[in-house]
Amino acid sequence: MSAQRVTVTYSGPIIFLSTDHWKQIYASLASQLPLRNLHWKSTSRNALRSIQELDVDLVALETLREDQAASQVPQTVLDKPLLNLYIFICEDSEAYRTQTRKQLKEWHASVSQRKNQEWLIVHVVRPDQSVAQGRLFQMKASVLDKVKADFNVDRKDRCVQLVWSADKDNPTVWADLVTKVKEGILSAFDAALTQREEEVKRSEGQRQMPGWNFCTFFILKESVANSLEGMNLYEDALQQYYELEATFFQVLREKNLSWFGALITPMATDDSAPLLSITKKPYRDLILANTISVFDFRVYLLARQCILLSKIGDMEELCRKASSFLSTFARTLREIEDTLPPFFIESWIYSSALSVVDQADEWAGSLQLDKAALASFNAAKGELVELARWQLDILGIATGFLPRKPPFSLALPSSLGEAAKVPDAKRASVSITNTELLAALEDQDALYDLYVNITNRAIELYASAGRRKFALKLHGTLAALDVHRGRMENALSTYTSLPAHYSPHGWTSLEAFMLNRALNIHEAAEKPKDREWIHVLLHFLRAYVEDMGRQLLMSEEDSAAYVQGLATQLKEAAQELDSETPFPDHPAFSLTLMEHNAKLAESRDGSLLKVVVQNKLPCEVSIDEVQLQLAGRENSRITFTSKASSLVPGPNELTLFCPSSPPGTYSLFSTQIATSRLLFQWKHTKTPKQVRAGNMPTLVHIPRDPKALDVKLKQPPRIELGTSRKVMVVLSAGRNEIATAAVKLGAPSGIAFSYDETEVVGEDAPPIRTDAEQVTFLDVKKGQTVVAAIPHSDASAYHYMKVNITVEYVTTSEPDIRRVLRLSRVVATSLPVAINVEDFFRGTRLFTAFTLSTTSHQHVRVRETQLLSQSESNGVKITRCMASKPSVVTITPSQPGRFLFQVDSVKGQARDGLKLQISYRMLREEVESLIEHAVYEVVVETPALEFLRQDMIDKLVQALETDASWVELYGVTGELVVPGVLTDDDELGAGLRRVLALLNTKRSPLSFGEWREILIPVDVPQMHITAAARLQILENPFSAGTEKSQKRTRPLYAGQPLSALLTVQTSFHWAPPEDVKVESYLMRYDIEDLSNDWLVSGRKRGDFVATDGATFTAPVTLIALHHGEVALPKVAVTALPIPGEHRMRSSVVPGCETHQVHGAEKVLVLPRGGRSTFFVSMGTNNNA
């Protein structure tokens, strides 16, 4: 049915209508059409409807035949004109009154009677005329006013003036008229439509009455829809159809289908005709005749809706509606499938779906769709194409060209029983008409080609719509077709690539299905079971063990047996691998620790760890080895392994062994299950983020094995500064009889060890072998401890040296196991004491004072210090000052120790260096060895305590660590009172009590334990000149320098001049040997200026020549400035540069040390004579 357009009639005086002027007006008026932007405020609809554009037919009133034979069939309300125009020119009111008015009256009479039509009188004036009129003094009403007065019966103004001339044709002059026209059309339309809707409503209300006919109602209602469509109100029109559809379903539900013919009366081309054509059958006539079939009716309804949708531009909804209709109505058709030609439904859906796509494309060609709309349009089209594809599946299965199994069988409607769709003879007389399908039914390849084409088309549409998952599904079916056609290569590549799309989101069911297919094809194609196959298989097993993977494997009768087969093949294939292939994080197995504490192997070195391997496969899996790695400090790794032959389904308990396991805490690093060359691996390290989230790493504690091989490092007991440093390596064999043990030391600080110069210390030393890399001990006996000193490069920059020890050892009992023990030890390199030296020269003697202070917070016990000369014969004689105390000196951080020595030497001899030997130990070491000693004594008494020995020691040491109150008492008395030890009444308690008693007794520190030694080389100091200056007050100016012993008889008074003698005795005794030849030096003395105490008169400063052993004297006079005990001024004696000798461009000053002989002397100065008055009380006068 062609769309109805709005009709507007025009009329006017016949003379006027025949003028050229009218023709110009008409043309201009027509150019204003179509009307734009109409706003319809309907009385029955609450929202304002806007019509963008409205086509209007402008016809002469006469051409419309007024009284057509009124059809009983309701047409649209637009059949009749909505608006009648009367256009005239009348320039003066007289003419109007005489002629025009009459004509107008006639016209008005005929027009205004018509139902639901509006009228409008248009008075055309020339522009100049209106101007002229404006100029006149208007006594009379204008023509327009007259017209208005005559015809405007109600309030509505239906007269309009058009100021127009051919040469002034501009759109603005039309504005008034156009507005009026719009008003008129809308008002007429509204009235007409309201009336029609009333009728519809009335009819609908009578639905339950006898005699009501749905078809009649349909036509009536459709006329409303058509009217709306004619007004370009597509949404409203569509709404009418929706309402019709709803009513239809209601009628359908009431089973009141008497107005319809059969459900379907199949026509020859029904199955292949374009679905959305409303002209392929005379639908309206059929409806009017009440003979339309439900099929045709539904198709017609759908087509009308789709056409409206296409006009609205909602292509997506259009396609969706069509596809939904095809599916739903097909089900209805299935009920009477027996009466239809074979494959009628499939053919109908197939053809219709594709025709809808074509039609939609055609309609959409004129539309500008935005991206989102285009995508959804494509998606909807894709669905339609896919729908067509399903039909091919059904046909294929029915003809036997496709197998009856998934994914092809998915399309089979559930109602379709197992009975094959064999076209029976009765129905075969009529056949389907779609040529493509007919060809496909005949020819297998035609079907396949069609199948592939349609599928690809759908895939393309889905891809452009962004529906990846739909496309994937279709790819899957294409692969299935490839399989069926025997194109294994294609199918395999598709099936191996598809799972990757399903796995990321955990769609293991689909993934497993794809992988299963891939495996089967692989098998069928008899391809070699290579690495790729293993990967596919492993992925399959992964999907299989995950929960949902099993759901889709119904096809496998006995999945366990199937998996068993796969597992066996896996093992075989794994053997064929040319290299080790790791596969991370396979969920089929999992390895968990049963306990977090490893156990010692007891009988041999190493520890055992129990684990549970969970096998989630339903069958036994043969494996070779289970391995578990623990990570310790500084990236050290230890590996536990266990050979195992197979894993039964469910938990498997295994004990893993690690031959060399240093004690400590480790975190689980990785696990591995090896089957041939295939390695299942799991990493267990946690990222810092996980740890922060509370997901802690799994910890494993490995206990200390006291009987295992162990390596310790020590500082050598005797350290000699200046010689190469050594570190002692203590290797204790423990329970092992060691064949070879290669020790390698590495220091991260870059210290190099010279293994070549290794010395083995002690008796019964085993043979060693050294090379640049390591030192190897051979044949170490059980329980033996070997000590070797290895020199190393200078490490004095560090207080401590960190050494990584690697021991590789082989025991004689297990020659096959090469144990590698990695240990990290710290050994102190710095000395515990710091030494300061002070030298004091006194003539031919030298006093050397050593100050020892600890470098740490620890107390150092010094047993003895000795200053040793290389030999007695070199003229250096050392005397120990102070009779050395028998007891041990304790150096604390706050109290350094001083040790003084006197050195005498023969002049002029080359002096060899001296050595300071300090014999010391740390207080902690001493106390520990004391405790050990005491415990040992107790254990000797009661051997039963042997096994508690370490416990007792630990307990006591711990107690000492917590409290420092014992230190002082111990330092003074040597009694060790261990504070805060709680003793129980068991063996341990008894032992402890005994030990405590022993410790409580006084004991000389010299009687136990080892002492360390440091040898420090000390040079004999040298000095060119040693001077002894003396200021001596003489009895009188004339007395010569007197001996010290002479007692001064005269008192000294302040202000009194005192004669004094300055003497400087010089000695070259300690001059360096190379300068022994020098006879004299030029020197200068300078008496200190103590201006508060003394006035010095005389040669306060002077130069003199000093020779060895000579004494220079100079007299001075001193005046004491005040009385009291006053120290004499000091005398500074300095050497002057040696004239004429230069070194490095500066004069050479010989070294000189001066000591003040009178430094400690003080003189008593009495106050100057004068009078002093004293009052002495002579008693009291009682009478006064």
Added chain:
Amino acid sequence: MPPLRLNAVAFVSPQNHPILIRSFAQGQDELKYHYIAHTSLDVIDERISAAVASKSTECYMNLLYTMEDVAVYGYITPLKVKIIIALALTDSVVRDADVLTIFRALHTAYRHAVANPFLRLNAPIDGYNDHATVLQAGNGKWQTFRKRVDDIGKAVGVVGVTA
């Protein structure tokens, strides 16, 4: 009006992981419903982006698409768990209200199942607040949930949702 028939139900996590897929149709291939659940996600994603654009907070996503003999409907819970049901296709109007009732029932069943505090027992700690991991952890132990869903499936067939 013929009763609605529920052919399959699928619960999909916000990360598009399947939580539970149950099919009630007898003698049909499960694969079909796995496919349906999976492909529906595409359509749901389209709907979600459309809903975001229009700022709609509607849970019910209406008919997603029809396929041969099933009509697939979608529903997204406020926590973005997607529920997909496949109804047997009938040539009659399926009222949204009826479908919504089914969805509400399914949603309730899901909520009851997830409310089980012991679900989190085996969940890794770092994913404690992650819905999906909880669901994964509970996977395979959804017996009660499965039973509830099955009950709903049966009930839909029997009652047929009032006409």
